[in-house]
Amino acid sequence: MSEKAPWITYRPELKVLDCTVRDGGLINKHKFNDAFVRAVYDTCVAAGVDYMEIGYKNSSRTFPKSDFGPWRHCDEEDINRVVGDHDPVKTGLHLAAMADAGKSDWKTQLVPRQQSVLSMIRIAFYAHQVSEAAEMIHHAHELGYETSANLMAVSAITEMEIDTVLEAIAPTPAGAMVIVDSFGHLYREQVDMLYHKYAKAMEGTGKEIGIHAHNNQQLAFANTIEAIILGANRVDATMMGLGRGAGNCPMELLLGFLRNPKFKLRPVLQLLQDHIQPLQSQIAWGALIPYNVTGQLNLHPQSAIQYLDGPDRDDFVKFYDQVVRDM
Numbered sequence: 206m207s208e209k210a211p212w213i214t215y216r217p218e219l220k221v222l223d224c225t226v227r228d229g230g231l232i233n234k235h236k237f238n239d240a241f242v243r244a245v246y247d248t249c250v251a252a253g254v255d256y257m258e259i260g261y262k263n264s265s266r267t268f269p270k271s272d273f274g275p276w277r278h279c280d281e282e283d284i285n286r287v288v289g290d291h292d293p294v295k296t297g298l299h300l301a302a303m304a305d306a307g308k309s310d311w312k313t314q315l316v317p318r319q320q321s322v323l324s325m326i327r328i329a330f331y332a333h334q335v336s337e338a339a340e341m342i343h344h345a346h347e348l349g350y351e352t353s354a355n356l357m358a359v360s361a362i363t364e365m366e367i368d369t370v371l372e373a374i375a376p377t378p379a380g381a382m383v384i385v386d387s388f389g390h391l392y393r394e395q396v397d398m399l400y401h402k403y404a405k406a407m408e409g410t411g412k413e414i415g416i417h418a419h420n421n422q423q424l425a426f427a428n429t430i431e432a433i434i435l436g437a438n439r440v441d442a443t444m445m446g447l448g449r450g451a452g453n454c455p456m457e458l459l460l461g462f463l464r465n466p467k468f469k470l471r472p473v474l475q476l477l478q479d480h481i482q483p484l485q486s487q488i489a490w491g492a493l494i495p496y497n498v499t500g501q502l503n504l505h506p507q508s509a510i511q512y513l514d515g516p517d518r519d520d521f522v523k524f525y526d527q528v529v530r531d532m
Contacts, residue, residue, distance in 0.1 A: 215464045219440065220255040220439055221440055221441075221442060221456075221468070222254075222255065222256035222442075223257045223258065224303075224417070224453070225447050225481075226241075226245055226258065226276050227260050227302070228258075228443055229448050229449075230277065232488050233274070234277070235260060235261070235276035235277040239287045243288065244476060244479070246259075248473060251469060252456075252460065252468060252472045253465075253469055254298060256301050256324075256325060257298055257301065258303060260278070260303070261278065261279060261304070262279050262302045262309055262314050262326065263305055263308045264308060267308050281320070281321055285322065288300065288322060291322040299325060299351075300322055300323050301325035301326070301351075302326060303328075304327070304329070304341060305329045306328065306331070306334035306341060307330075311344060325352065326345040326352055327353045328342050328345070328379070329385075330356065332358075342374075352378060352380060353383055354377065355383040356382075357385045358385070358387040358388060359387070360390040360503055364402075367399075368402075371403060375406055380411075380413060382412050382413075384399050384416045384417070384432065385416075386417070386419050388419065388499065388500060388503055389418070389451050389496065390422070393424075396416070396428045396435075400432055400437060414436065415432075415440060416428065416439075416441065418454050419450065419452070420448075420451040420453060420491070420492050420496075421497055421499060423492045425446070425455075426459065433462075441454065442459045444473060444476055445482065446490070449490075449506065450490065450506035450509060451490070451491060451496035451497075451506065456473055460473065489513065495509035495512050495521065498525050508527075
């Protein structure tokens with residue numbers, strides 16, 4: 206075996222983003238307590254992670270504060286209460302929040318960058334929302350933030366629709382265009398095709414290509430690896446894969462793969478032991494059979510989430526028959 210092989214993934218320009226609180230919050234309505242969020246933050250700093258996505262900048266009209274925790278809205282006072290002492294120069298960590306097209310009061314929710322500890326706003330949108338997404342990117346950029354464009358559910362739209370989105374995003378000031386496998390449906394060959402399509406469309410714009418993978422078919426880590434080898438320089442992961450439904454690419458696996466000495470695994474393992482693993486006795490996530498089924502069938506995991514909350518959660522055949530009938 207070539208001695209060069211272990212270093213193929215060492216690329217200093219590659220940035221890792223932790224979205225444990227943002228994506229993981231989808232399993233408990235973002236009702237993480239302050240100590241948990243601070244523990245994830247401290248771990249990201251100690252582990253050398255580049256970005257931490259602390260939650261959503263979504264509308265309290267769409268997501269009432271009586272029903273959702275503070276990390277669904279990321280009001281500046283809530284962020285400052287937990288990480289108000291944040292300094293990206295000292296820590297090497299940048300904070301991010303996600304704003305959904307159609308779900309965010311982005312014209313009023315975002316404050317100028319110099320008034321926030323956030324460095325980046327990630328814009329999430331479906332193909333039919335690309336016009337609003339482009340406006341959101343320009344608005345956040347004008348306020349001084351880094352931005353990224355996250356086209357969701359890419360496995361569920363046509364190549365023509367993808368091309369139209371990429372054409373609209375290319376001239377925006379977004380710093381990254383992210384491949385988002387919302388349904389956990391993609392295989393390596395599809396990741397290859399999408400990477401090359403995204404990279405060609407963004408050629409000459411200075412945009413990086415990123416990946417955000419879900420683990421319905423237990424391929425989130427493998428697909429993230431594939432994107433990295435192809436050249437993706439923005440990659441998402443969560444601690445112990447904590448995330449909506451089947452969860453995400455596990456941070457503890459990703460950092461070991463990257464072979465970058467700046468990343469430290471021990472702080473991540475400490476967080477898993479002290480904070481993430483105990484959650485499994487309260488909330489289920491991971492590549493459970495119903496999520497595997499929706500991933501294979503290219504379906505949104507919502508049906509599996511609802512089924513697993515019901516009395517027949519272990520009747521996999523019933524779930525399969527139900528979703529196939531409803532397709």
